[in-house]
Amino acid sequence: MANTLSRATGDTAIGEGDEVVITEMEHHSNIVPWQLLTERKGATLRWFGLTEDGRLDLSNIDELITERTKVVSLTRVSNMLGTINPVAEIAARAHAVGAIVVVDASQAAPQLPIDVTASGADLLVFTGHKVVGPTGIGVLWGRSEVLGALPPFHGGGEMIETVTMARSTYAGIPHKFEAGTPPIIEAIGLGAAVDYLDHIGMDVIHAHEQAITGYALEGLASVPGVRVLGPLDAASRGGAISFELDGVHPHDIAQVLDSRGVAVRAGHHCAKPAHARFGVRASTRMSSYLYTTPTEIDALIEGLHYTRSYFKVG
Ligand SMILES: Cc1ncc(COP(=O)(O)O)c(C=O)c1O
Numbered sequence: 001m002a003n004t005l006s007r008a009t010g011d012t013a014i015g016e017g018d019e020v021v022i023t024e025m026e027h028h029s030n031i032v033p034w035q036l037l038t039e040r041k042g043a044t045l046r047w048f049g050l051t052e053d054g055r056l057d058l059s060n061i062d063e064l065i066t067e068r069t070k071v072v073s074l075t076r077v078s079n080m081l082g083t084i085n086p087v088a089e090i091a092a093r094a095h096a097v098g099a100i101v102v103v104d105a106s107q108a109a110p111q112l113p114i115d116v117t118a119s120g121a122d123l124l125v126f127t128g129h130k131v132v133g134p135t136g137i138g139v140l141w142g143r144s145e146v147l148g149a150l151p152p153f154h155g156g157g158e159m160i161e162t163v164t165m166a167r168s169t170y171a172g173i174p175h176k177f178e179a180g181t182p183p184i185i186e187a188i189g190l191g192a193a194v195d196y197l198d199h200i201g202m203d204v205i206h207a208h209e210q211a212i213t214g215y216a217l218e219g220l221a222s223v224p225g226v227r228v229l230g231p232l233d234a235a236s237r238g239g240a241i242s243f244e245l246d247g248v249h250p251h252d253i254a255q256v257l258d259s260r261g262v263a264v265r266a267g268h269h270c271a272k273p274a275h276a277r278f279g280v281r282a283s284t285r286m287s288s289y290l291y292t293t294p295t296e297i298d299a300l301i302e303g304l305h306y307t308r309s310y311f312k313v314g
Contacts (some may be wrong), residue, residue, distance in 0.1 A: 001023070001252075003029055005008035006012060006090050009023065013070055013071075013100070013182070014038070014041050014043050014070050014071065015042070016042035016043065017042070017043070017044075017048055017068065018043040018044070018068060018069075018070045019043060019044045019045075019068045019069045019070065019138070019172050020037070020044070020045050020069070020070060020071045020072075021044070021045075021046050021048070021064055021065055021069055021071070021072045021073070021094075021099075022034055022046075022047045022048075022072075022073050022275050023047050023048040023050075023075070024047050024048065024049050024050050024055055024070075024072060024274060025054070025056070025075065025077055025080065025081055025083065025084075025271065025274045025275070025277075026047075026049055026073075026074065026104070026271070026274075026301075027075065027079055027104065027106065027269075027274075028270045028271070028272065029104075029270065030073055030074070030104045030261055031073060031273065032073075033266065034073065037276060040269070041073070042072070043148065044047060044068075045235070045273065046064055047064075048061075048064060048074075049277070050058075050081075050099060050110035050274065050277050052233065053230070053231055053276075054078070054081035054082075054083050054229060054231055055085075055199070055231060055236075056074075056083070056085055056086070056090075057081055058086075058232075059090075061090070061093055061146070062093070065090075065093045065094055065096060065099065066288065067097050067098075067174035068183065069094065069097055069099040069311075070099055070100065070116040071099055071100050071101075071102060071232065072089065072090060072091070072094040072099050072102070073103075073104070074090065074102075074103065074104065075103070075104040075105075075107065075108075075169075075226045075240045076104065076108035076114070076119075077105075077106045077107040077108040077112070077237075077238045078107065078238075078239070078240075078271070078274070079240055079269060079270070079271065080228045080229070080230070080269045080271035080275070080283070080285070080310060081105065081231070081238035081242065081271075081273050081274060082213075082231065082238045082239065082240050082241055082242075082243050083230055083231055083236065084108070084112075084236055084237060084238060085251045086121060086236055087101075087103055087120050087121065087122040087288060088118070088119065090120070091119075091120025091121065092120065095120075097109065100122045100123065100146065101120055101121050101122050101123070101125070102121070102123045102124075102125070103119060103120070103121035103124040103125070104125060104126070105124050105125065105199055105274040106125070106126045106127045106130050106138075107238060107240065108126070108238070109130065109131050109139075109167070110130050110131045110132070110197070111205065111206060111209050111238045111239065112202065113202035113203055113206060115261055115290030116141050116154070119200055120270065121141075122142065122143050123140065123141070123142040123143075123146060124140075125139065125140050125141075125146075126138055126139050126140045128186065128189075128190045128193065129276075131190075131193050131194060132195070132196065132197065132289075133186075133190040133192075134185070134186040134189040134190060134193075135186075135310070136181050136183060136186055137183050137186035137187060137189075137190050138190075140174075140273045142173075144188065145178045147173045147174070147175060147177075149155065150177075151257055152170050152176045152177060152179070153177065153181070154177070154178075154179035155168075155179055156179030156180040156288075157179065157180055157181070158171075158175065158178070158179060158180060158181070158182070159171055159175055159176050159178060159179040159180075160176060173276070177252065183228070195288075196240065200290065205290045208290055209238065209242065209288065209289070209290070210234050210235065210240045210249075211234075211238060212288045212292050212294070212297065213234040213238065213239045213241070213288060214234035214296055214307055216239070216241055216286060216288060216297045216300070217232060217233075217234055217241065218298070219297055219301035220241065220243060220301070220302065220304075222245075223245070223301060223304045223305060223308070223311060224308070224314050225245050225246030225247060225308065225314060226243050226244070226246075226303055226304065227243060227244045227245075227269065228241060228242070228243045229242045229244070229274075229275075229278050229280075229283055231285045238289035239287060239289065239292070239299050240278075240285055240286075240287045240288075241285065241286050241287075241288075242283040242284065242285040243283060243284055243285075243286075244280060244283055244284070245284070245304060245307065245308070245313075246313065246314075247308075247311065247314070248307060248311050248313060249282075250283050250284040251266045251267075251282070251296030252307075252311065253266065253284045253304070253307055254266035254284055256303065256310055257284075257303045257304075257307065257308045258298065259301065260302075260306065261299070262296075262299050262300050262303045262305045264282040264285060264287075264300070265284070265285045265287070266283070266284050266285070266286050267282050267283075268281065268282050268283075269283070269285055284298055286300055293296055299306040
């Protein structure tokens with residue numbers, strides 16, 4: 001069993017008066033840990049706001065990312081708005097002031113080819129279940145000098161070089177971050193998932209994603225009362241499309257679609273601040289992937305027309 005050490009990753013680098021910069025479109029998993037850390041260290045959390053069409057508002061980048069900034073952490077692709085963010089541009093500013101850039105690639109890794117070394121990231125993470133892999137496991141990539149400088153954040157078996165009753169020394173990267181018996185089954189499953197996507201080709205998957213997203217956006221535009229949250233052009237977004245349908249609650253939409261065999265998600269999609277930005281508590285989200293066909297998108301659009309007539313809106 002691994003014991004959590006009080007010194008979490010990054011703690012050593014962040015102190016009172018320092019700042020961490022995130023964005024208003026983050027998944028809660030890229031908001032809450034920074035809130036916990038900055039509260040504990042007396043540091044300040046700041047964030048990029050969003051434009052009306054669901055992009056990052058970079059107009060105040062030089063005021064947000066300053067000499068006080070220690071970490072800039074942002075998503076490459078929003079799991080709610082679909083927006084693909086200009087990470088390299090933001091990273092250039094972050095690096096100019098000596099900050100570390102953390103990229104959440106959970107929504108990007110399944111959809112886009114990612115060249116980690118050119119991405120601008122110092123640390124890049126993604127979760128397994130979004131790359132057709134298992135839950136409870138993910139990937140952390142980091143530049144070796146960054147990983148090398150970070151202290152272990154879990155103590156336990158497997159992460160040590162040697163242990164005496166007085167003190168311990170730690171294994172090199174990546175082992176110093178992998179305390180305890182690893183999730184072996186999940187790791188094998190994640191490896192198989194990555195091989196599967198690699199075999200199909202991320203370029204092929206990306207092209208399919210763009211085509212099906214464009215088709216879905218056209219279809220959604222044909223339904224009166226639909227408001228897409230996020231960019232309306234397929235080229236600057238991924239295939240997760242959150243929307244509202246005027247006069248119908250997001251969960252009602254999901255239920256009617258479900259009764260017709262169309263699976264969507266309703267709720268806040270772990271992005272409450274982004275919903276608040278657009279004045280809504282929840283939305284309905286369709287998510288396409290490599291297996292989604294135009295016929296399935298047609299079923300969604302027909303289902304939305306049916307939903308309008310069922311609830312007698314319009
Ligand atoms: C963009 C994004 N980041 C982070 C996560 C968190 O993943 P997990 O809960 O597996 O850690 C998700 C989850 O689906 C996500 O969509």
